[in-house]
Structures are given as C-alpha cells and as structure tokens.
Amino acid sequence: xxxxxxxxxxxxxxxxxxxxxxxxxxxxxxxxxxxxxxxxxxxxxxxxxxxxxxxxxxxxxxxxxxxxxxxxxxxxxxxxxxxxxxxxxxxxxxxxxxxxxxxxxxxxxxxxxxxxxxxxxxxxxxxxxxxxxxxxxxxxxxxxxxxxxxxxxxxxxxxxxxxxxxxxxxxxxxxxxxxxxxxxxxxxxxxxxxxxxxxxxxxxxxxxxxxxxxxxxxxxxxxxxxxxxxxxxxxxxxxxxxxxxxxxxxxxxxxxxxxxxxxxxxxxxxxxxxxxxxxxxxxxxxxxxxxxxxxxxxxxxxxxxxxxxxxxxxxxxx
Numbered sequence: 001x002x003x004x005x006x007x008x009x010x011x012x013x014x015x016x017x018x019x020x021x022x023x024x025x026x027x028x029x030x031x032x033x034x035x036x037x038x039x040x041x042x043x044x045x046x047x048x049x050x051x052x053x054x055x056x057x058x059x060x061x062x063x064x065x066x067x068x069x070x071x072x073x074x075x076x077x078x079x080x081x082x083x084x085x086x087x088x089x090x091x092x093x094x095x096x097x098x099x100x101x102x103x104x105x106x107x108x109x110x111x112x113x114x115x116x117x118x119x120x121x122x123x124x125x126x127x128x129x130x131x132x133x134x135x136x137x138x139x140x141x142x143x144x145x146x147x148x149x150x151x152x153x154x155x156x157x158x159x160x161x162x163x164x165x166x167x168x169x170x171x172x173x174x175x176x177x178x179x180x181x182x183x184x185x186x187x188x189x190x191x192x193x194x195x196x197x198x199x200x201x202x203x204x205x206x207x208x209x210x211x212x213x214x215x216x217x218x219x220x221x222x223x224x225x226x227x228x229x230x231x232x233x234x235x236x237x238x239x240x241x242x243x244x245x246x247x248x249x250x251x252x253x254x255x256x257x258x259x260x261x262x263x264x265x266x267x268x269x270x271x272x273x274x275x276x277x278x279x280x281x282x283x284x285x286x287x288x289x290x291x292x293x294x295x296x297x298x299x300x301x302x303x304x305x306x307x308x309x310x311x312x313x314x315x316x317x318x
Contacts, residue, residue, distance in 0.1 A: 002026040003232075004077045004119075006062055006110070007084030009033060011186050012125075012179075012224060014045035016081065017055065019225050026054045028075055031084065032061040036091070037189055045186055062106040072117045079121035079232060082110055085155075088190065089129060089276040092152035103155035104162070111166045121173050121235045123228060126160055128180040128217070128244065128281045129153035138217075138284035141178070141240045150276035160240065167238035175231045180244030180283045184221030184303060185310035193218070193304065196255065197311050200262050205269040212252035212268075215280045217244040220298035220306070230292040244283025245296050257301055261308040 003020055007013045008029030020027050029046065033039040049055040056075075060067045062084055086092070086102040107124065114122055130145040130153050148154040163174045187194045199206045227243040249257075255266050288294035298306070 001078040002028065002075060004071070004075070004080045005029050006080070006082045007031055009042040009046045009057075010083065011045070011188050012182055012221065012228075013083045014186060015184075015221050015225050016083070016228055017046075017049060019229050021049075021052065021054060023229070028056045028058065028071065028077070030058045030060050030062065030071065033059060036086065036088070041189065062109055063101065065109060068109055068113055072113045077117070077119045079123070079235070080110060080114055080119055081228065081232060082107065082122060082124045085125060087152070087188070089150045089152045090274060092150050092155070093276055096151035099151050099155050103152075104158045107159045108162055111162065111172070114172055115166065115170045120171070121232070122163070123175045123177065123231045123235060124159060124163055126176045126178045126240070127153065127156040128178050128242070128283065129278075130157045130160070130178060131278070131281070133278055137280060138246065138282040139242065140284040141242060141287055149278070152276075164238050173235045174238050175235045176240045177228065177231055178240065178242045178283075179224060180217040180219050180242065180281055182219050182221055182224050184307055187221075187307065192216075192251075193254070193258070193307060194311070196258055196266070197262060197308060198315070200258060200264050200266045201311075201315070203264070203267065205267045206255070207271050208251065208255075208268050209271050209277060210251075210273040212250065212255070213279075214251050214277070215248040215282070216251070216254075217246065217248050217281045217283050218254070218300050218303065219243065219245045219283075219296065220303035223296035223298055227288060227292065227294045227296075230294055234292055239291070241288040241292065241294070242283040242285050243288060243294065244281075244285055245298075245300070246283050246285045247300070248280065248282050249300050254300070254304075257304050258308070261304055
C-alpha cells in the first residue's frame with residue numbers, strides 16, 4: 001500500500017508513519033512545518049525517516065492546490081490518512097478564519113483529489129471536542145454534536161459533514177476518528193502533560209484553569225496508532241469512531257501522578273475556566289471495540305511513566 005499521510009511530521013503522524021513502515025507500506029508525508037509550535041520539533045520527529053527509501057517527505061501545505069495536483073499526478077495512492085490540522089481549542093478563538101481554511105477547506109481539497117484520482121479509502125482525524133458540553137457520559141458516536149463551543153470544534157464537525165457528503169455522492173469509503181486527548185513520547189509541548197512536566201521540572205508555576213476537578217480521557221499514543229491502523233484496514237462506507245481510553249482522571253489527580261514520576265511538587269497558579277473548555281471528556285469505545293477490534297492497553301499511570309522516561313531523556317533530566 002502507498003499511503004498519503006498529511007501532518008506526518010507531527011506527534012501522532014510521526015508515530016503512525018512508524019506503524020505503516022512496520023506494516024511494509026510506502027508513505028508520502030506532507031507537512032508544512034508551521035510555527036504553531038517550534039518547527040524544529042517536527043523536523044526532529046521525522047529524522048528517522050529521512051534515509052528510508054519507502055518514505056517521501058514533502059514540505060508543503062494542503063492548501064497549495066498546485067502542489068496537491070502534482071502529488072496526485074506523481075503517485076498512485078491506496079489510501080489517505082489525513083491528520084493535518086490547526087490544533088487547539090483556545091488558539092482557535094483568536095484565529096477562527098485560519099482554522100476554517102486549514103481544517104475545512106484543506107479537507108475539501110483532499111476529498112476533491114481523492115474523488116478525481118480514484119482514491120476511495122480515507123481516514124480523517126476528527127476530535128472529541130465536537131461533543132461540546134455534552135451532559136451524557138460517556139460520549140457515544142450517536143450523540144447529538146450540533147452544539148460545538150469553539151471554532152476548532154466547529155471545524156471538526158464540519159469536516160465530518162463534508163466527508164459524509166463525499167461518501168454519499170461519490171461512494172468514497174471514509175472513516176472519521178474522534179481522538180480523546182492523546183499523549184506520550186513526542187507529545188506537542190503545548191499539551192497539558194508535556195507542558196506541566198516541563199514547568200514542574202523547572203520549578204515554575206503551572207496554570208490550572210478552574211478547581212482542578214475537570215476530567216479528561218487521556219489516551220496513550222500506541223493505542224491511538226493501533227486504532228488508526230485498524231480503521232484503515234476496516235475502512236468501508238462512512239463511519240465515525242471514538243478512540244479513547246474510556247477512563248477519566250481529574251486534573252488534580254493527573255498533577256499528582258506527574259509529581260510522583262518527576263519527583264517534585266508542582267507550584268500551582270489558579271486561574272478561571274477558559275472559554276471553549278469543557279468539564280469532562282469520556283469516550284464510549286464500544287463501537288470501535290466491536291467493529292475494529294480496538295482495545296486500548298495503556299492506563300494513565302503506565303502511560304505517564306513512559307512519557308516521563310522519554311521526557312527526562314529528551315531534556316537530559318536525571
């Protein structure tokens with residue numbers, strides 16, 4: 001199989017590229033190495049692929065229509081795994097038009113080329129943020145998600161809608177994956193576990209929005225990667241799947257785990273809840289279990305231990 005992997009230099013993308021190579025696939029990565037966070041981090045993520053003759057790395061943007069036309073003319077793709085996006089709830093409040101262009105128009109550009117070039121399997125990243133302030137927990141794929149509370153969430157819901165349209169009109173097989181707070185080695189530095197670990201290690205205050213009782217369904221990267229690959233193998237028709245751990249932990253409890261693994265107490269700065277934040281995320285993964293065989297293995301304490309081992313080595317901390 002030859003896979004077009006968008007956002008392949010990112011945290012999830014680089015791990016998934018490793019899985020594709022282990023499955024003897026060819027991979028074409030497209031990533032624009034934008035400055036949402038330090039681009040050198042992404043370049044470090046893909047160094048291991050630079051000498052691999054089964055990986056082609058394209059420094060480019062999914063909004064560059066000429067580049068996309070050239071890519072699809074040059075390569076015959078078996079499938080597209082679309083992970084590229086502008087990420088983050090809070091930044092989307094400041095740049096909603098940018099999020100709309102990259103996330104929605106970018107997805108449409110890929111769908112159009114899949115239609116024109118006969119690529120009939122696509123796996124596309126959505127987000128647990130589409131559930132908004134859903135009061136029914138755990139969150140199920142059948143729940144109403146018509147009430148997003150951030151531009152980021154709205155763009156992800158929009159991507160699900162346009163993907164369904166292309167499946168209906170052009171018989172493309174499309175799977176949408178609602179990721180629940182992914183963490184692990186190479187995690188983005190702006191994400192809570194990485195950000196808090198660095199601040200605790202440096203004896204700096206960590207910002208805690210609200211009373212620390214908000215809960216998240218943290219999902220270890222190896223479980224997410226397995227879910228993506230299973231989605232690719234089983235991609236047929238139009239489907240949406242939650243990929244989470246299906247267990248939650250309060251923010252205050254997470255901080256306690258980080259303190260234990262780092263060996264330092266956190267200095268906490270209490271701040272008000274932020275617009276766009278939700279009090280809880282919790283995945284019902286019964287559909288992914290039954291239809292994909294998805295079976296997450298890494299609990300939060302084991303996962304944080306693995307992350308801190310990587311973090312200490314990466315930052316040369318004893």
